[in-house]
Amino acid sequence: MNCPKCNSEMMFGYVQSKHGIIWSAEVHEWFMLPNAKKGDVWVGGKDNCFSVLTEALRCPECKTIVVLPPVEKVE
Numbered sequence: 001m002n003c004p005k006c007n008s009e010m011m012f013g014y015v016q017s018k019h020g021i022i023w024s025a026e027v028h029e030w031f032m033l034p035n036a037k038k039g040d041v042w043v044g045g046k047d048n049c050f051s052v053l054t055e056a057l058r059c060p061e062c063k064t065i066v067v068l069p070p071v072e073k074v075e
């Protein structure tokens with residue numbers, strides 16, 4: 001995939017954290033818990049604040065990172 005910002009080829013990798021990461025349309029000043037009513041979501045697909053491991057692409061030129069949706073495990 002090419003970078004949506006500068007069109008350079010992106011590198012495959014992972015976004016990782018020992019704590020949860022949220023995506024929100026607004027800046028959270030204090031509490032980093034997602035507000036589902038405003039569309040906030042946990043990055044990585046888990047509905048908790050624990051570890052995150054999800055695939056992502058990084059542009060070596062402009063440093064843009066594109067986080068990919070979590071892969072569903074079939075058990």
Ligand SMILES: [Zn+2]
Nearest residue numbers: 003006059062
């Ligand atoms: Zn780029």
